[in-house]
Amino acid sequence: MFIRLAEPSDAGKLVSLIAEVEQSNFMLFGPGERKITVEQQEKHIEVMKRQETSAIFIAEEEARLLGYLFAIGKNPARTKHSVYVVIGIAEQAREKGVGTKLFTALEKWAIEQEIHRLELTVMTHNEAGIALYKKMGFEIEGTKRHSLWIDGKYIDEYYIAKLL
Template identity: 45%
Template structure:
């Protein structure tokens, strides 16, 4: 079954919520496992909001007719930062190692070039070695370190700020 990368749709709300809950279980996302309390209706509204933002994009990866990953790009809203976008990426663990994250990031590169966004940025938990290697493979560089930016299991955890100029 081929993988399809496409813009998210409001009709994806329920499946997207379930995907996020599964990805949260990895321990590498902002939400703690089980912490996400978003309703389907709230998720629909969030998708509508994101879709209406001129300099933002939201893509999902579909495999075997189910959502398996996503990438969101949140563009700057002011004149001084509208050339940049902050990324959030997640892939269902059953689909790791299949090139899905690479395809999602590539899709965002195409989108960014098409609307003249020249800087992409993200944060990644320092201990998330797989993600760090992926981002570096895709051309992201470490820009700095957010010290004690998260508390995970009662312990402070650092994140890397990463960027890529497109």
Template identity: 45%
Template sequence: MKQTFCLNRVNESCPVNSKKSGFNKYWRAIRRACEWQRISGHLGLCRGYMRRNRHAATIAIGLLQSCCEQGWGTKLLKLGESWVREQQIHRLGLTVITHNERALHLYQKQGFMIESLQNDSLLVNGTYVDMTSKSR
């Protein structure tokens, strides 16, 4: 089965709360694509938009359950890292739900270090879940 991924690389400003950023449109487009085209996963990168944080970026990776344990997470992470190198970004950060053991293992294997634990930071299917921040 051929795997299809949705990629989004933002190297200019992308403040999450800004209506001008297109961030919300991007996530709606991913959901729609997943429903219509059977997208297997996504990679999102957002670089800091102020002079103080342009050296940093955040990465987000998502995979369908059926695509796990096939190396796709590693491939998407490496693709994101190549963009980070091209952009001469010094710091790469991410957040991950603490019960996502596959992702935690991948990020640890790739050298990401835990920075913080955020208790009850997300509400998923009616249940509060913890999230951890990582960077390298």
């Protein structure tokens, strides 16, 4: 398995992986809710490649995508030091070091880009996700109460961050 930056040619596989990961019901979009085409994903990758403080990392093995990590930068000068992180790992690749390798690549890139803060949100009942983030040095900073409405009930999320 190796980690690399996404290219527009990865768009088809990335769209499929995102849809698969959303089946976990731990993502912002519910299963089948996101309607993104391969062409839209290609453009999104191209736009992010041009931004200094944004990147898409993918974990790949034998031409198959196992996971992705989006580092979404911010434009205002006062928040340019910070990126919002979205990570997804294929179900069959979980607990095999994919997340650790994606976060390791993210941190190396972030330091090179002079990024100081990595942040994300995670549903409070996503124990595997929380364990990964804590393992990678992230800390819970607070709780977004009733942040999401899923399957007829409100779900809390943690604000989680790591300073580099």
